[in-house]
Amino acid sequence: MSSFVVTKRPIVAFPISISVYDEKGELQEIEFVAQYKHASLTELQALQNGYNNFIRSIQGLDPVPDEKGKVQVWKYKTDMELVQERLVGWIGVSEESGQEMKLTKANLEKVIATYPELVKPLFHGFFSAHSGAKEKNS
Secondary structure (H helix, E strand, O other): OOOOOOOOOOEEEEEEEEEEEOOOOOEEEEEEEEEEEOOOHHHHHHHHHHHHHHHHHHOOOOOOOOOOOOOOOOOOOOHHHHHHHHEEEEEOOEOOOOOEOOOOHHHHHHHHHHOHHHHHHHHHHHHHHHHOOOOOOO
């Protein structure tokens, strides 16, 4: 067994995998790896608490303060805003020509315009990338 080497992680990644229907009603598999800006534990907790309070407000419930008594506020108007701020790269996304497509604001908008079904998986992928993979115990 090799040792665990702690290194700074500026990027975290999560595999995105969804099925969408094409123009013939047949399933098309979309799979790639989304890369996100790493969030510290404090930042991640604030985001999660803010999102939970946002959902509570939609339900007509009062916000819940964090462990320090502060009410975290969700700053994003849409899920796409979080994706645009946090997504920094992707692996396995190609142009029709087969050439690798770089992540740019224009390319992200092009992909989402074609596949709006990707917004939710990309949004949840940010949080999933920080929650880690299933534990492997042997």
